Amino acid sequence: xxxxxxxxxxxxxxxxxxxxxxxxxxxxxxxxxxxxxxxxxxxxxxxxxxxxxxxxxxxxxxxxxxxxxxxxxxxxxxxxxxxxxxxxxxxxxxxxxxxxxxxxxxxxxxxxxxxxxxxxxxxxxxxxxxxxxxxxxxxxxxxxxxxxxxxxxxxxxxxxxxxxxxxxxxxxxxxxxxxxxxxxxxxxxxxxxxxxxxxxxxxxxxxxxxxxxxxxxxxxxxxxxxxxxxxxxxxxxxxxxxxxxxxxxxxxxxxxxxxxxxxxxxxxxxxxxxxx
Numbered sequence: 001x002x003x004x005x006x007x008x009x010x011x012x013x014x015x016x017x018x019x020x021x022x023x024x025x026x027x028x029x030x031x032x033x034x035x036x037x038x039x040x041x042x043x044x045x046x047x048x049x050x051x052x053x054x055x056x057x058x059x060x061x062x063x064x065x066x067x068x069x070x071x072x073x074x075x076x077x078x079x080x081x082x083x084x085x086x087x088x089x090x091x092x093x094x095x096x097x098x099x100x101x102x103x104x105x106x107x108x109x110x111x112x113x114x115x116x117x118x119x120x121x122x123x124x125x126x127x128x129x130x131x132x133x134x135x136x137x138x139x140x141x142x143x144x145x146x147x148x149x150x151x152x153x154x155x156x157x158x159x160x161x162x163x164x165x166x167x168x169x170x171x172x173x174x175x176x177x178x179x180x181x182x183x184x185x186x187x188x189x190x191x192x193x194x195x196x197x198x199x200x201x202x203x204x205x206x207x208x209x210x211x212x213x214x215x216x217x218x219x220x221x222x223x224x225x226x227x228x229x230x231x232x233x234x235x236x237x238x239x240x241x242x243x244x245x246x247x248x249x250x251x252x253x254x255x256x257x258x259x260x261x262x263x264x265x266x267x268x269x270x271x272x273x274x275x276x
Contacts, residue, residue: 020212021051023084025096027104028204028225030154034268038179039154040208043093044086047242051084051209053221053265080249080264082207082223085242091160091193095203097231097245102199109159112143112189119187120169124180127173131187134169141165144190145173147181159190202227207247216272223265225250 024040026032032039058077061070086093095103117137123130129147131137140163147158162174181187207223230246251262 019051020048021046021084022210023051024208024210025092025205026154026208028206030152030206032154032206032208034208034220034222034266036154038150039156040178041092041156042090042178043096044089044243047085047087051211052082054081054083055079055264056081078251078262078264080251082209082221082226082247082249083245085244087242089243092156093243095195096205096228097243098195098197099202099228099231100197100199101201101203103195103197104203106159106193106195108192108194109146110191110193111146112140112191115189117187119181119183119185121183123170124182124185126176126178126180128170129173129181129187130170132169134166134171137163137171137189138166140189146188146190147177148185149177149179149181151182159193163189202229204250205247216274218270218272220268220270221265222268223247223249224252 023043023046025043026039026041030039056077056079057075059073060076062072062074063070086097089097095105115136117134118132120130120132123132142162142164144160144162145158147161149156149158158177161177164172164174166172205223205226205228207221207226209221211219211221213219226247226249228245228247231243232245233243249264251264253260254263255261256263
């Protein structure tokens with residue numbers, strides 16, 4: 001029988017545990033999904049293998065008879081958490097790790113000039129953006145730009161990407177944006193941004209993790225609602241800098257097997273075509 005044969009050449013269909021993960025957040029009111037093309041923001045690059053989802057289950061038991069014999073085990077508590085370590089951190093990531101609603105948006109944004117520039121029709125790009133006019137923007141090479149992204153409840157600003165160069169009316173950024181700016185979006189030059197950590201109410205986020213797999217497969221986790229309850233800066237060996245965080249996942253309710261049951265997350269496995 002095949003089950004008794006030595007496994008000399010295993011098929012590597014399981015995910016390599018030395019995986020890389022991209023983790024994104026958005027405000028819960030944006031109601032983003034796996035397939036949302038806009039609105040997800042990166043909080044930073046995760047340390048390889050640090051991303052974890054833990055499930056703590058509390059139980060009690062039904063016991064009967066003089067021998068106190070166990071008949072059933074019941075779940076009386078269910079908790080899901082996600083944890084990870086950021087090796088880099090973005091301004092948005094700092095807002096996430098500071099936990100509260102008070103720190104999501106800056107209290108002050110000061111601009112280096114009153115000049116502003118408009119994204120041309122079909123001019124949006126993640127690194128090269130064509131403007132209606134690039135006049136005078138070449139005076140601000142190396143400066144950070146404020147670029148509005150997405151729309152509606154998912155709208156947000158990128159304020160930490162820098163201007164690298166200008167060719168005619170097309171600017172090149174030093175780093176890629178997470179998504180394309182819309183036609184007519186207004187770009188400004190940022191001097192500084194000020195936040196106020198504090199507050200007394202946890203911010204509510206949606207989260208999505210994209211996890212690498214063998215070949216070109218990928219595993220995706222979607223968290224409709226979570227609260228970051230712990231986030232601390234650390235200085236490990238060689239002063240590389242790290243931010244550890246913990247998010248408590250909030251369950252919604254779905255109908256499964258004829259009963260209402262709590263659902264903490266959704267997990268989707270993509271099996272990509274590989275080779276010719």
